[in-house]
Amino acid sequence: MSTEQILSSDGLPLEVSLKKAERKNKLKAVMLVAPLFLFLIITYVFPIGDMLFRSVDDRKITQMLPNTFTAIEKWDGKDLPDEPVYAALYEDLAYLKKTKTYGKIIARLNYEKGGFSSLIKKTVRKLEKFEEGNYKEQFIKTHKRWGQNDYLVSLKNAAPNWTFAKYLKGVDLKYDQGGKIIQQDEDRRIHKILWLRTLKVAFWVTIFCFILAYPISYLLATLPMKYSNLLMICVLLPFWTSLLVRTSSWMVLLQQQGPINDLIVFLGLAANDARPELMYNVIGTFVAMTQILLPFMVLPLYSVMKTISPSLMRAGKSLGGTPFVAFRKIYFPLTVPGIGAGSLLVFILAIGYYITPALVGGASGSLISNTIAYHMKSSLDWSFAAALGTMLLVGVLTIYWIYNKLVGIDNIKLG
Amino acid sequence: MKKLSKLLLALSFVLSITTSAFAVTVVSWGGAYTESQKLGYGDPTAAKLGIAVNWVDYTGGLSEIKAQKEAGKITWDIIDVYAKDTIIGCDEGIFVEFDFDKDFAPAPDGTPASEDFFTGMPSKCAVGNILYSWNYAYNKENVKGTPSTIADFFNTKKFPGKRSLYKGAMSNIEFAIAADGVNPGKGSGRVYRKLEADGGVDRAMAKIKALCEDPNGGCVFWNAGAQPPELLANGEVVMATGWNGRFFNAQMEGTPIVQVWDAQILDYEYFAMVKGGPNDANGEAMKVLREMTSTEGLAGSAKYIAYAPWRKSSIAIIDAGEPWYKDGKTSMVQHMPTAPANTKKYILMNPEFWADNQDEIGEKWEAMKAGL
Numbered sequence: 001m002s003t004e005q006i007l008s009s010d011g012l013p014l015e016v017s018l019k020k021a022e023r024k025n026k027l028k029a030v031m032l033v034a035p036l037f038l039f040l041i042i043t044y045v046f047p048i049g050d051m052l053f054r055s056v057d058d059r060k061i062t063q064m065l066p067n068t069f070t071a072i073e074k075w076d077g078k079d080l081p082d083e084p085v086y087a088a089l090y091e092d093l094a095y096l097k098k099t100k101t102y103g104k105i106i107a108r109l110n111y112e113k114g115g116f117s118s119l120i121k122k123t124v125r126k127l128e129k130f131e132e133g134n135y136k137e138q139f140i141k142t143h144k145r146w147g148q149n150d151y152l153v154s155l156k157n158a159a160p161n162w163t164f165a166k167y168l169k170g171v172d173l174k175y176d177q178g179g180k181i182i183q184q185d186e187d188r189r190i191h192k193i194l195w196l197r198t199l200k201v202a203f204w205v206t207i208f209c210f211i212l213a214y215p216i217s218y219l220l221a222t223l224p225m226k227y228s229n230l231l232m233i234c235v236l237l238p239f240w241t242s243l244l245v246r247t248s249s250w251m252v253l254l255q256q257q258g259p260i261n262d263l264i265v266f267l268g269l270a271a272n273d274a275r276p277e278l279m280y281n282v283i284g285t286f287v288a289m290t291q292i293l294l295p296f297m298v299l300p301l302y303s304v305m306k307t308i309s310p311s312l313m314r315a316g317k318s319l320g321g322t323p324f325v326a327f328r329k330i331y332f333p334l335t336v337p338g339i340g341a342g343s344l345l346v347f348i349l350a351i352g353y354y355i356t357p358a359l360v361g362g363a364s365g366s367l368i369s370n371t372i373a374y375h376m377k378s379s380l381d382w383s384f385a386a387a388l389g390t391m392l393l394v395g396v397l398t399i400y401w402i403y404n405k406l407v408g409i410d411n412i413k414l415g
Numbered sequence: 416m417k418k419l420s421k422l423l424l425a426l427s428f429v430l431s432i433t434t435s436a437f438a439v440t441v442v443s444w445g446g447a448y449t450e451s452q453k454l455g456y457g458d459p460t461a462a463k464l465g466i467a468v469n470w471v472d473y474t475g476g477l478s479e480i481k482a483q484k485e486a487g488k489i490t491w492d493i494i495d496v497y498a499k500d501t502i503i504g505c506d507e508g509i510f511v512e513f514d515f516d517k518d519f520a521p522a523p524d525g526t527p528a529s530e531d532f533f534t535g536m537p538s539k540c541a542v543g544n545i546l547y548s549w550n551y552a553y554n555k556e557n558v559k560g561t562p563s564t565i566a567d568f569f570n571t572k573k574f575p576g577k578r579s580l581y582k583g584a585m586s587n588i589e590f591a592i593a594a595d596g597v598n599p600g601k602g603s604g605r606v607y608r609k610l611e612a613d614g615g616v617d618r619a620m621a622k623i624k625a626l627c628e629d630p631n632g633g634c635v636f637w638n639a640g641a642q643p644p645e646l647l648a649n650g651e652v653v654m655a656t657g658w659n660g661r662f663f664n665a666q667m668e669g670t671p672i673v674q675v676w677d678a679q680i681l682d683y684e685y686f687a688m689v690k691g692g693p694n695d696a697n698g699e700a701m702k703v704l705r706e707m708t709s710t711e712g713l714a715g716s717a718k719y720i721a722y723a724p725w726r727k728s729s730i731a732i733i734d735a736g737e738p739w740y741k742d743g744k745t746s747m748v749q750h751m752p753t754a755p756a757n758t759k760k761y762i763l764m765n766p767e768f769w770a771d772n773q774d775e776i777g778e779k780w781e782a783m784k785a786g787l
Contacts, residue, residue, distance in 0.1 A: 100508075101508075103503075103506025103507045103508065104506070104507060106503075107503065107507070114773075114775035115772065116771075117770045118767055118771045187782055187783075188782060190778050190781045193782070193785045194781075256651055257650050280635050280636075358582075359638070362635060363634065363636060363784045363785075363787045364785075366784065366785070377475075377478045378475075378478075378773075379773065380476070380477060380503070381774070
């Protein structure tokens with residue numbers, strides 16, 4: 001049986017013609033999306049990939065000390081290694097000195113253990129006086145640290161091409177000489193404190209934002225237009241002001257001789273010589289961060305409340321519920337998507353904050369992001385900064401996942 | 416066709432302006448300090464050589480220049496850096512190594528540069544510009560009595576009230592161990608030897624912890640150099656450590672603060688030149704740097720801030736020209752960290768100590784702060 005082919009006006013079979021047109025459209029669509037796609041790859045996928053890579057990549061030093069690392073592999077890390085390790089070290093350092101590239105290993109080894117900087121520099125300076133043979137003795141004579149086990153263990157720990165040591169350091173663990181994972185020395189366990197503190201600050205700021213934003217949003221959604229517009233501007237105005245300006249304003253307001261304290265003294269709530277400390281402690285951090293992040297809670301809540309018909313509450317009450325019951329059974333459940341969206345936004349933003357807490361939080365204002373900034377800017381240990389950044393990213397994704405399991409991400413409403 | 420060629424010409428002109436670097440970019444710490452550099456030697460150099468000099472602020476550290484280098488687009492020529500950064504930058508090949516006497520101008524009497532500068536440089540990539548000091552100051556309206564030693568800073572019985580300290584360990588542990596009875600002498604390395612010995616850092620940190628936890632004391636940590644004089648002025652703290660130039664400028668503005676020089680930490684500040692910077696190949700960055708670090712150049716910045724120039728010959732010019740301060744009434748030399756009255760006991764900053772130990776001490780410091 002043959003069916004008659006349908007032809008389009010230009011004589012081509014319709015099917016072919018249709019496909020052609022479709023292909024054209026698809027191509028157009030792809031072209032339209034391409035800039036955004038490229039933008040995402042360049043500004044998002046690529047840097048994050050690079051960050052992940054940097055946190056485990058440790059090949060540079062392996063290439064610079066190849067002989068040493070081969071020789072030190074067999075060493076068990078108990079007593080000082082034998083002559084071949086030192087001879088290999090001599091060979092590598094002599095080459096690095098000749099090519100003037102030894103600077104790069106200094107920084108890397110100093111992250112592993114403090115003191116390597118002057119150790120390598122002093123050794124390299126004295127390298128030309130070395131005589132052939134008996135290198136171990138000569139190294140130890142040049143600097144006593146070459147005779148200390150810790151330094152050679154650190155050298156051995158730097159050998160693998162790929163390492164998770166930076167991640168371990170991020171939770172106050174480290175490798176011992178046998179390659180076993182152990183706790184960091186007690187007076188250097190800092191990161192766990194910082195992680196917990198960051199979570200605590202983010203949690204409380206989210207709670208405070210919620211408590212403050214819920215009634216504001218309710219007012220915004222229910223007041224007549226002319227008042228709610230004004231209120232909306234009050235909410236948005238700080239949003240358009242620079243973060244630093246807002247933080248500095250809080251510093252002016254909260255200081256011990258500042259207006260808020262003056263008011264407290266004027267009202268007789270505190271004596272003049274016992275003014276409460278509102279800044280350079282957690283109070284300052286909570287106050288400033290809550291104010292700064294408040295709009296991120298108000299806006300999603302508002303957009304959800306705006307869609308809730310007032311007749312629903314009336315219906316609830318007419319069915320015999322008290323206003324409280326009606327609120328709890330009808331209004332509140334309907335706002336949950338907004339609460340979820342707002343809390344998630346505020347929590348995730350708060351977890352990455354560092355300028356505001358550093359300025360108003362005093363000694364307690366140092367959060368995990370400050371440490372990342374420190375390693376990016378001061379110590380230049382970018383791979384550790386990358387590891388911490390990755391851990392933060394994974395933490396945020398985990399929270400997102402938990403939220404999705406508990407509430408469902410489709411339930412979220414941003415506006 | 417004519418139109419097209421004109422258009423091309425205009426276009427190429429625009430491109431040449433945007434791609435060829437025509438101003439030498441000098442990067443420094445901002446605030447009163449950059450102001451003193453710009454007025455003191457930046458503008459005079461630009462006028463003399465006919466090369467524009469562009470000032471950019473940063474907050475220290477080598478991360479930005481490292482990032483520029485990795486991205487292959489360097490925009491900075493000259494950077495004002497700490498000693499330890501000249502060492503690291505030189506090791507990593509970020510900065511140009513100088514041929515000191517050839518690259519830098521001799522003193523007016525012909526003394527070669529290497530002899531005219533007070534001391535040798537910490538690395539081959541560094542040329543000194545100022546000596547500054549970490550010392551402490553107090554607000555005389557809020558303190559009864561006159562604190563005069565570093566031990567007084569830690570003495571909350573005699574001088575109750577909150578203190579402000581630098582947020583990092585640098586400077587604090589030096590002050591603490593000096594206050595704990597280690598005599599710094601005249602820049603002898605004793606302070607650093609004690610710190611390097613077992614338990615030295617812990618001893619210093621215990622002293623600071625005690626100060627911060629004392630109900631009569633307490634600590635506010637500062638980030639930016641402008642903060643200490645401000646915290647003193649508004650009564651937030653009674654004493655603060657800080658940079659002497661910032662205290663001096665606040666004094667000149669009429670703030671009632673007094674500087675204490677006992678166990679001050681003398682530190683140096685340097686210029687380094689970026690290898691492969693936009694004006695490296697054409698030699699203009701070098702010309703600018705040579706002019707700025709000349710005898711008159713370095714003396715010029717002292718007109719605006721109380722930091723001491725590195726060159727002996729610059730000090731001589733200032734001495735002969737007193738009162739040197741821009742207001743025409745204030746003699747500068749006595750306010751400088753190098754003045755004899757201010758150097759009875761001082762600590763000389765040891766960049767090698769910090770290059771070695773900054774990470775470990777930094778962690779201990781943060782752990783200590785976290786426990787406050």
